[in-house]
Amino acid sequence: MSETITIKSMAEWQAEGKSPEVLFWVGCAGSFDDRAKRITRSITTILHHAGISFGVLGTEEACTGDPAKRAGNEFLFQMMAMTNISVLNGYNIKKIVTGCPHCFNTLKNEYPGLGGNYEVLHHTEFIKNLLDEGRIKIEGGDFKGKKIVFHDPCYLGRGNGIYEAPRKVIEVLDADLTELKRSREKGLCCGAGGAQMFKEAEPGNKEVNIERSEEILAENPAVVATGCPFCMTMMTDGVKHFNKESEVKVLDVAELLVNSLKK
């Protein structure tokens, strides 16, 4: 993507006396993790391509508090939530797109009880809507006929019942979408949820991401698609563990789509 996209913060939008269609909630992984930043840029490319005006909070964005809550620190979670809510309400935000199922779940389900009421969409849902409305079109692309498996992120799938949106986006690419044995309601976690991302696993006989990677690699896919920066880390590590990184790519649904956008 050679085109430069200007990323405007909500403060800049406000200074111009305007407001964008949506707020893009980037999330911590999407802001700081090098691999996840590429997903973030793919999402902005899609938004730009579809002509969606969007803003980000930039330095005013703070962790939603999700990992604190799942780790059991409700105090810290609610402090983060209330701080974020006062920023969001200050900009009169109505609609949010997130690049992370954990941010998505927290903003959508846990903020309303603390005074933050927004229409919240995960980026795979948002992209699916753009495709449905014809605001983005697909042409060619590298994934035609390629075997793609989708790893359901827990907080998107079981957590919020969103199974179809990411699959619909993959299907549009004319790819060979193959279901894993453990998929949808029965999807196996990548091992990072519930604040596990930030600690070593408890003693056991295997890492969860290795268990999942074995299942995925048994299918011999060209691509493992996912929709979560934590799943991205875990699956990438898993594929590397088996030295399969040159044959099997791990990509976010947004990255898959960017490749096939009609110029």
Added chain:
Amino acid sequence: MGIPNLIFVVVFLAACILFWRNASKISRNIKLGMPLDRSDRKGERWRLMTLVAFGQKKMFSRPWPALLHFFVYAGFVIINIEVAEIVIDGIFGTHRVLSVAGGLYPLMLASFEVLAFLVTAGCVIFLIRRNITKVKRLVMKELDGWPKTDANLILIMEISLMTAFFFMNAADRSLFISGHPHYNVDIGFMPVSGYLAGFFSGWESSQLVFLERFCWWFHIIGILAFLNYLVVSKHLHIILAFPNVFFSRLEPKGKFDNLESVTGEVKLMLDPTLTPPPAPETPLKFGARDATDLSWKQLLDAYTCTECGRCTSECPANITGKKLSPRKIMMDTRDRIDEIGKNLDKGKKPGEDGKALLNDYISPEELWACTSCNACVQACPVNIDPLSIIMDLRRYLVMEQSAAPNEINLMLTNIENNHVPWQFSPADRLNWAQEK
């Protein structure tokens, strides 16, 4: 009314009273839980109960065990009509009182026999799965001892009850054919007992009467004993599955409750000009340490659990050899609330025994292995939520005891100071927009 009828009435009443007393204790134990409002969205709750409890929808994600389980379930529900007949006959000394239904009666009885046969076959296969082919989730460590015996006893009792039912009908049929004056109802050739009747062709009338009476008493006393066995067994799910599904959490699974007790404190922290509310009489406790800190629904979950292990077999932590087993979380919760109940009966207050659910039953190692992925919640056929208990215990560890693993504490400190769970500067948050 003869002496047998009197004995029957006494036994029947005693069994019912005993059941009522023990069931009341369980109900009292459940009410030891914290309050929680689940009285909303009644229509949705009835629908859910019909589909998930009555229709066993979630069982069918594993079709073969589901089908066998459905036979046992349907058999037990429908054969209760037969039990009603036995109770009436028992009290009034009548014989096969429901035969007033005329031509419908043999048809009804035949369908009971078919069902009873399916129940027996189901239970035999279940015994094989537990003891011979050893299906993994049915032979795991947490089932050693009583839980394993409990499961086998239930299956053996069910097979015995059904066998008694068949032999009772077989003896009855032979007596009718021999022209015995009391056994005057022609049940016809029944699909199972019809074949058994052949064995008794040489038997004396008195021997047949003895066999018939023995099976009749065995059947009804067995059922009354089974009723009273429920309250000390995992088998209580046949009753509690219904209210447990009715009172399910209807929110998206990813949504965790926001602790109200915390909200007040956080509001005060963020805005010191607010007037603090009067201090509560009992100091606030954040999270759960003992079973009585859990909600009544979490305790109902524990009594409903029939230890099938679908949760544990889908748990990513358990699959990869970690100590956590969602089924054990439920079994521990039930054992602990039962223990608290027994202490109460002895006049001891909850907690007076110096024990608690946390540490004495469930270790932090188990709690920290959870990825909060909701696989256990999804897998449970009766909508039990082990994850909520894990979270409440974690909350106690972190908020009351500051007992999180070091890496977790580091992550929490980062969120607090940098507003990001890693050690990055919040000023760099928008750097991605400048990078390629």
